[in-house]
Amino acid sequence: MDNSQIIKYLQDKDVHKIKFAFADIDGILRGKVIHRKKFIDGLQEGYGFCDVVFGWDSADALYDGVEVTGWHTGFPDKPCRIDLNTFRTVPWEDNIPFFLADFSGSDGAGLASCPRSLLKRIMHDCEEMGFHAEFAQEFEWFNFRESPESLREKGFSGLQPLTPGMYGYSILRPSQNSAFYYDLFNLLEQFNITLEGLHTETGPGVYEAAILHCRVLEAADKAVLFKTAVKEIAARHHIVASFMAKWNTDLPGCSGHIHQSLWSLDRRYNLFYSIEEEGNISPLLKQYIAGQLYCLPYILPMLAPTVNSYKRLVEGAWAPTTVSWGYDNRTTALRVLNPSEKYTRLEMRVPGADSNPYLAMAASLASGLYGIKNRLLLDIEAVKGNAYQNSEIERLPADLYSAAMAMNESPVARELFGEAFVDHFVKTRLWEWKQYAKQVSNWELRRYFEII
Template structure:
C-alpha cells in the first residue's frame, strides 16, 4: 500500500483508533491506542511516550542503577517516531490499524538505548560496506491450557500442557488442537508475519515456527510481533504461550535461532556461497563466521539476556555450550548451511526464544561485520560429530552475571554496539541478576529448610 492508501485506511476505519507499540530493552512491546485524528496529525512528526519504558524492567520495577532515565530525570516523555512502513491490520481486532515506532533523543538523532535504532545503526554499517543482510528468526515455545488467572492461582506450578507426551514433528498432535494451530498460521500471515513452517517440537505442548526471511529490519519487526501475536491468538483459545528459554529442567529448552546471509547491493547474489570451496563457503562467509566466534563471549547477554537463558545452555539439550562451528551440525554454536547458492546461510544457535529480536539480530550482524572488517581468518576447523565435547576453543560464560561482567568491560562490545548502549544494557542485566540473587527459591526451601 502507498502512504496515501494507508492514511485513507486509518481515516476510514470504523473504530476511530490506531494501535501503536515500541520495543523495550527486553523485547516486550509497550504500546497504546490513539485516536485516528491524533495519528494523522503526527504521522510526519513525533509523539510523546513516557521514557520509563527504558527505565524499568519487564515487571515494571524501576532500575536504581541506570542513567538514561529515572527519578533523577523525572521520567519525562521522549519523542517516538512511528514508522509508516510497519503498517499492519490486526486480524483478531477487527483489522484495526497498527504501527511500530522507535525512540529518538529529542534532537532528531537516534536514541542510544532504543533496540530498533541500534539495529538501524548496524544496518547502516552493513549497507555502507555494500551488503544487504537477509535474516529470519525461528522460535520454539510451550503452550498450556491455562489463563493468566489460573497461572497465578497455581503459582506457576502443576500447569496443564496443551497436549501430553513427547511428540516432535507429529502429524497426529497437530490435529488435536487444530483450530489453534490453523489460526496461528492463517492469522499471522494476515498480520504480515508469514511463516515458512509450523510444527510440533519434542515436549508436551511445544510448537516451532520458522518466519519467512527478508531484509533484517523487517525480519526483526516480524519476530518481535510474532511473539506478542502468538500470545494474543493463544488467549483467544484459552491458551497461555511462553517463550521462556527453559521452563522445566526435565524438558528441552526453547531456541530462537537466527538465520542470516549477506547479499550484494542489487540483492541478486548470495555473497556467502562459493561453489568451488570444499564446503561451498565464500571467503566473506568465513570471515563472518570467524567474527561471530570471536565476538560471542563479548556480547553473550545479547543472545542470552535472562537468568533463565543459561538453564537452556547446557550440554546435550539441543543448545550449544562451546565456541564451535560446523556444517549442518546441531551440536555447535554456529551451524553453516551452504548447500545451494539460493539458501546458503549461517544459523546462529545460541539465542533462546527469550531474546529481543532487534538486539539479537544487531549482535549477529555486528559481530559478523567485525570479522569482515578486521579480515579475521576461520582457522578453527569445523566440528565433525559432537560439538559439546570440543573444548579446544573455549566455552560460553556460565551465567548472566559472568556474561554481563565480560560485556561491560569489553572494548569489542563498545566497538560493535557503542559505549552508551553497552553501558545501559549491561546495567539492566546487572539489575536482572540482582533481582535473582536476592530471591529465595523453591529449590532452596526444599534443599535446606528441614535438613540443614
C-alpha cells in the same frame, strides 16, 4: 506507504483508532491506541511517550543507576516515531491498523537504549559496506491449558500442557487442536508474518515456527510481533503460550535460532556461497563466521538476556555451550547450511525464545561485519561430531552475571554498539541478576530447610 496514502486509507475506511507499539530493552511490546487525529498530527514530529519504559524491567520495577532516565530526570516524554513501512492490520482485533515505532531521532540518532534504533544503525552500516542482510528467526514455545489467573493461583507449578507426551514433528497432535494450530498459521499470514513452517517439537505442548526470511530490520519486526501475536491468538483459544527459555528442568528448552546471509544490494547474489571454495562457503562467510566467534563471549547477553537463558545453554539440551562452528552440526554455536546458492546461510544457535530479536539480530550482524571489516581469519576448525565433548573449545560464560561482566569489560562490545548502549544494557542485565540472587528458591527450601 507515505503520509498521504496512510491518511487517505484511514479516511476511506473511516478508521478512528490506531494501535502502535515499540519494543523495550527486553523485547516486550509497549504501546497504546490513539485517535486518528493524534495519529495524523504526530506523523512528522512523533508522539510523546514516557521514557520510563527504558527505565524499568519486565515487571515494571525501576532500575538502579541507569542514566537514560529515572527520578533524576523526572521521567519526561521522549519523541517516539512510527515507521509507516510497518503498517498492517490485526485480523483478530477487527483489523485495527497497527504500526511499529522506535525512538530514532529526526537527525538519525535517537535514544541509545532503543533496540530497534540500534539495529537500524547497524543495518545502515551493513548497506554502506555494500551488503543486503537477509535474516529470519525461528521460535520454539510451550502451550498450556491455563490462563493468567490460573498461572498465579497455581504458583506457576502443576500446569496442564496443551497435549501430553513427547511428540516432536507429530501429525497427530496438531490435528487434535486444529482450530488453534491453523489459526496460528492463517492469522499470522494475514498479519504479514508468513511462516515457512509450523510443527510440534519434542515436549508436551511444544510448537516450533520458522518465519520466512527478509531484510534484517523487517525480520526483527516480524519476530518481535510474532511472540505477542502468538500469545494473543492463544488466549482466544484459552491457551497460554510461553517463550521462556527453560521452564522445566526435565524438558528441552526453547530456542530462537537466527538464520542469516549477506547478499548483493540488488539481492541477486548470495555472497555467502562460492562454488569454487571448499564446502561452497565464500571467503566473505569465513570472515563473517570468524567475527561472530571472536565477539561471541562479549555479546552473549544480547543473545541470552535473562537468568533463565543459561539454564538452556547446557550440554545435551540441543543448545550450544562453546565458541564453535560446523557444517550442519546442531551441537555448535554456529551452524553452516550450504545446500545451494539460494539457501546457503549461517544459523546462530545461541539465542533462546526469550531473546529480544532486535538485539539478537544486531549482535549477530554487527559481530559478523566486524570479521569482514577486520579481515579476520577463520582459524577455528569446523567441529565434526559432538562439540559438547571437545574440551579444547572455549566455553561460553555460564550465567548472566559472568556474561554481563564480560560484555562490560570488552572494548569490542563498545566499538560495535557504542558506550551509551553498552553502559545501559549491562546495568539492566546486572539488575536482572541481582533480582534473582536475592530470592530463596524452592530448590533451596527442599535442599536445606530440614536437614542442614
